[in-house]
Amino acid sequence: MAEKRAEKKRTGKAAGQGAPAGPARAEGARRERPEPGTPRERLAVRKTHKLYIGGAFPRSESGRSYSVASADGAHLANAALASRKDARDAVAAARKAFGGWSGRTAYNRGQILYRVAEMMEGRRAQFAAETAAARGARRPEAEAEVSAAIDRWVYYAGWTDKVAQVVGGANPVSGPYHNHSVPEPTGVVAVLAPQDAPLLGLVSVLAPVIATGNTAVLVAAERAPLPAVALAEALATSDLPGGVVNLLTGRTAELAPHLAAHADVNALDLAGAGDLAAELEEAAADTLKRVLRPQEAPDWSADPGLSRITPFLETKTVWHPVGL
Numbered sequence: 001m002a003e004k005r006a007e008k009k010r011t012g013k014a015a016g017q018g019a020p021a022g023p024a025r026a027e028g029a030r031r032e033r034p035e036p037g038t039p040r041e042r043l044a045v046r047k048t049h050k051l052y053i054g055g056a057f058p059r060s061e062s063g064r065s066y067s068v069a070s071a072d073g074a075h076l077a078n079a080a081l082a083s084r085k086d087a088r089d090a091v092a093a094a095r096k097a098f099g100g101w102s103g104r105t106a107y108n109r110g111q112i113l114y115r116v117a118e119m120m121e122g123r124r125a126q127f128a129a130e131t132a133a134a135r136g137a138r139r140p141e142a143e144a145e146v147s148a149a150i151d152r153w154v155y156y157a158g159w160t161d162k163v164a165q166v167v168g169g170a171n172p173v174s175g176p177y178h179n180h181s182v183p184e185p186t187g188v189v190a191v192l193a194p195q196d197a198p199l200l201g202l203v204s205v206l207a208p209v210i211a212t213g214n215t216a217v218l219v220a221a222e223r224a225p226l227p228a229v230a231l232a233e234a235l236a237t238s239d240l241p242g243g244v245v246n247l248l249t250g251r252t253a254e255l256a257p258h259l260a261a262h263a264d265v266n267a268l269d270l271a272g273a274g275d276l277a278a279e280l281e282e283a284a285a286d287t288l289k290r291v292l293r294p295q296e297a298p299d300w301s302a303d304p305g306l307s308r309i310t311p312f313l314e315t316k317t318v319w320h321p322v323g324l
Helices: 002-032 084-102 106-122 124-135 139-159 163-167 200-211 226-236 252-261 274-285
Strands: 065-069 075-080 169-171 177-185 188-192 215-219 245-248 267-269 290-292 313-321
Touching: 075 226, 084 177, 084 188, 084 215, 084 245, 084 252, 106 124, 106 139, 106 200, 106 226, 124 139, 124 226, 139 200, 163 177, 163 313, 188 200, 188 252, 200 215, 200 226, 215 252, 226 245, 252 274, 267 274, 274 290
Parallel strands: 188 215, 188 267, 215 245, 267 290
Antiparallel strands: 065 075, 169 177, 177 313
């Protein structure tokens, strides 16, 4: 009998000790869980952007990258730090694409440039956000720059099938033959994007190069490459053939000398060269490249006319006998 009372006492004590513990734990667990619908703090997904070469997005062969910061110093993403080998690959891709791109009709090239404008229009919010972060501009100013960049694609799309009539034509000669001057693309053009206008300036130097049938190796603005990367993503989803535009991100001072001296680069746009301009022009002279020197404090929002088209055109003269 005494054993039963002892057993009952132990059982009751255990039950008494355990009873409040269960509800207390459950209540504590309920306090730790967020209420349904409560927004949770999450980590941002930081990107490591790649290059754009031959219509694909490879990593730099060196495996290097560098941090890209906003105008106020906040980390935005990582960008590939292109090497000399990447520059050579980009030139090879541009050369491979040149025949097909220059052989298209001018009207078709205009359609494709207009398609790029459509793709940018669909990504307007992304371009505005990245332009604002890169330049430290207010959102309305960034949106105005995006609109101007889209309009610039449309502008050059309209010039593709008209430039031949403006800069070419029939020449008056004395004799039983016709003489015609016809503009043709130069070939592979290395373009150094402006450092102070990472979107509008970028489009202003790139669009006129490819509008007339050239292919491009583009070195993005070193401190603000993200608008250029976003543009490469838009190009990849447009009708532009792979290799027509090839994007390198990284140090301009590291990449530009190799492009200036490369024998398979036919022309050089030094818009973003800065203090390197004279050195690069001297290197380009060894291979007889066409060189467009940088302007001092250019206004990228101004009407460009044909000032960035004609430097990258060759003039072919055709003589043809007069038929009877």
